[in-house]
Amino acid sequence: MRIIFMGTPEFAVPILQALVDAGHDVVASYSQPPRRAGRGKALTPSPVHKLAESLGIAVRVPESLRDPAVQAEFAALNADVAVVAAYGLLLPRAVLDAPRLGCLNVHGSLLPRWRGAAPIQRAILAGDAETGVGIMQMAAGMDTGPVRLEGRTPVAGKTAGELAIELSAMGARLMLEVLADPDAYPPVEQASEGVTHAAKIDKAEARLRFDGNAVDAERQVRAFNPAPGAFLEVQGERIKILSARVVPDGGGEPGTVIGDRLEIACADGVLVPVLVQRAGRGVTSADEMLRGFAIPKGTRVA
Structure with missing residues (x-):
């Protein structure tokens, strides 16, 4: 098929690569504009932008798709379909309707649960037993369109x-299945019940909370790995926690270190960091960190 690809982060990269490997004609790739990143704050193209350029695909990076000139340029590509994966910009009706088969989105949840910007993180934070990905026929609402095919894990x-x-x-595999025979996967409207919204992650949410269940704190650790990274502060230093385990309640005030291996009391249960990272340093085990950065029993963390 003649395809326009629209995506920005690393999540979208394997999907673009799969389309190319399958022999589809990707006539253009849309991505969010380069952003300043790194210590030098240099303008850095997105992962999709970089891949598309390496594959010789024309890259377009409009700030918005609301400009009629941008919409006309999009329509002039005469695409069969637009494949969208974590693009990050709103698609106006003129864009949704331009390709012959419309726009198909790879969405990382079991819709209608977790519509929105951060479905993977929200599923972990909520303690969902399973999640998945859906190939959604895009509509005007936020992830409200019918689903053609779904996978679970x-x-x-x-x-x-x-x-x-x-x-x-x-998502890449399911998208290729749908594109191979769109008529075999007719769009099915989402259920009207069970709708939840996956709000964008605020960095403040990554601060570990010890006033609740240790299970919830451990979910924070997993939901914010790799970014923005769950963290705590101790002795004036911020420490990221990349993995942790939960043990039964060992007593102690929430937020207090109650053992020699950085066991931290929560209101219910104890969180034990396993992999950690001090500011400006590499990832290490908590035990290794404690050999050079003592955090004695009774220390308060926040």
């Missing part, structure tokens, strides 16, 4: 990064 202690890799690969 257990959450099972996975981090957001691990789930993103799995769901991206699954």
Whole structure:
């Protein structure tokens, strides 16, 4: 098929690559404009932008799709379909209707649960037993369109990064199935019940909370790995927690270290960091960090 690809982050990269590998004609790739990143704050193209350029695909990076000139340029591509994966910009009606088969989105949840910007993280934070990916025929609302094909997977202690890799690969496979025979996968309207919204992640949410259940704190650790990284502050230093385990309640005030291995009391249960990262340093085990950065029993963390 003649395809326009629209995506920005690493999640979308395997999907674009799969389309090319399958022999589809990707006539243009849309991505969000380069952003300043890194210590030098240099303008950095998105992962999709970089891949598209390496594949010789024309890249377009409009700030918005509301401009009639941008919409006319999009329509002039005469695409059969637009494939969208974590693009990050609103698609106006003129864009949705331009391709012959409309716009198909790879969405990382089991719709209508977790419509919105951060479905993978929200599924982990909520303690969902399973999640998945859907090939959605895009409509004017926020992830309200009918679903053509869906895949499922257990959450099972996975981090957001691990789930993103799995769901991206699954989404690429399902998208190729739908494109191979669109009529075999007619769009099915989403259920009207069970709708939840996956709000964009605020960095403040990554601060670990010890005034609740340790299970919830451990979910924070997984939901914010790799970014923005769950963290705590101790002795004036911020420490990221990349993995942790939960043990039964060992007593102590919430937010207090109650053992020699950085066991931290919660209102219910104890969170034990396993992999950690101090500011400006590499990832290490909590035990290794404690050998050079003592956090004695009784220390308060926040």
